[in-house]
Amino acid sequence: MSPLKGNLGAVLCVLLGLLVPELSCQADKSPEAEAAFLKVRLALMKNHYRLLCNQFASLALNCSAPPINCTECPDGWLQVEDQCFLLSSEKLDFSSSAGKCKDVGAHLAILTTREQHVAVEKEGRRIGGFYTNYWIGLSDAESEGEWRWVDKSVLKTSFWNVHKSEPDNNTSGGPDGEDCVVVDSYTQSWYDVPCDFLYPRICQKAASPLV
Numbered sequence: 001m002s003p004l005k006g007n008l009g010a011v012l013c014v015l016l017g018l019l020v021p022e023l024s025c026q027a028d029k030s031p032e033a034e035a036a037f038l039k040v041r042l043a044l045m046k047n048h049y050r051l052l053c054n055q056f057a058s059l060a061l062n063c064s065a066p067p068i069n070c071t072e073c074p075d076g077w078l079q080v081e082d083q084c085f086l087l088s089s090e091k092l093d094f095s096s097s098a099g100k101c102k103d104v105g106a107h108l109a110i111l112t113t114r115e116q117h118v119a120v121e122k123e124g125r126r127i128g129g130f131y132t133n134y135w136i137g138l139s140d141a142e143s144e145g146e147w148r149w150v151d152k153s154v155l156k157t158s159f160w161n162v163h164k165s166e167p168d169n170n171t172s173g174g175p176d177g178e179d180c181v182v183v184d185s186y187t188q189s190w191y192d193v194p195c196d197f198l199y200p201r202i203c204q205k206a207a208s209p210l211v
Contacts (some may be wrong), residue, residue, distance in 0.1 A: 071207035079207055080119045085109060086203045087123050087134060087185075094180040094195040097135045098150060101203035108137030109183075109202035110149045112157055117188035120202065124185030133191070135201040138181040140192075144169070147181075159183070160190050167192035 073084035084106075092100065098108050111117055124132060137150035147155040147167075160166040161184070169177040169192060178192035182199050193199075 069207070070210040072210055073207050078119055078123050080113075080116050082207050083116070084205050084207050085116070085120065085123070087120070087127060087200065088203065089127070089129055089131070089200050091131070091198040091200055093198060094135055094139070097199070097201035098137065100201065104203060104205075106203040106205035107150050108135055109204040110137050110151065110153075111159070111183060111202075114188070117159060117183070120183065121185050121188055131200055132184050132186045133182040133193075133199050134185060135199050136181055136183050136190070137204075138190070139179055139195065140167075141179040141195060144177075144179075158190070159188060161187065164191070166190060173197065 069082045071079070071082050073079040077084040077086050079085075086104070086106070088100070090100070094108075101107050109116075109120075111120070120134075124134070138147055138155065139150075140147045142148070147158075149155065166189070167178065167181075169179075171177050173194040174196070176194065178194055180195040180197075181190050181192055183190050183202070
């Protein structure tokens with residue numbers, strides 16, 4: 001069977017299954033055929049979701065329904081409301097990590113809500129590994145004690161580990177002190193550390209509208 005005929009058959013099979021769920025037209029039970037069948041069905045469901053989400057968002061403007069974000073993130077990214085986050089296990093310094101985020105159209109994470117920290121914790125536990133500390137986009141390198149995010153906005157809501165007296169600008173790691181920040185994903189708290197230390201990173205970018 002040609003790939004074209006196979007794909008057409010899968011589409012027809014999925015459409016039939018949506019119309020009459022109790023019917024199954026999967027004669028070929030191989031893993032490859034099942035994967036193709038599920039891929040087509042997933043695409044149809046995503047398109048249906050986009051349509052319903054946009055319709056709901058339009059109606060919500062004219063009534064008391066709660067607002068909804070009809071957005072999505074790239075595969076592998078974690079979505080929290082209208083923002084996308086990507087935890088990387090690659091260990092680099094602060095500047096190199098910021099560059100890696102820029103390469104994928106993102107920036108080091110700007111964590112401003114508890115919901116974002118909770119999501120990061122869950123994702124950190126899911127991917128596992130030794131390290132729980134990740135670079136975020138916060139630094140006072142330009143002016144000591146004046147903490148700014150990578151978008152130059154001033155820090156308003158902080159999640160420092162106050163039990164460890166953070167930030168403490170400890171000079172044990174070098175004479176330049178500690179001008180960059182990591183989040184301990186498990187405790188959802190921040191530490192200031194030397195910017196040339198090597199840590200994994202969290203990148204962030206806005207979710208894309210569903211169209």
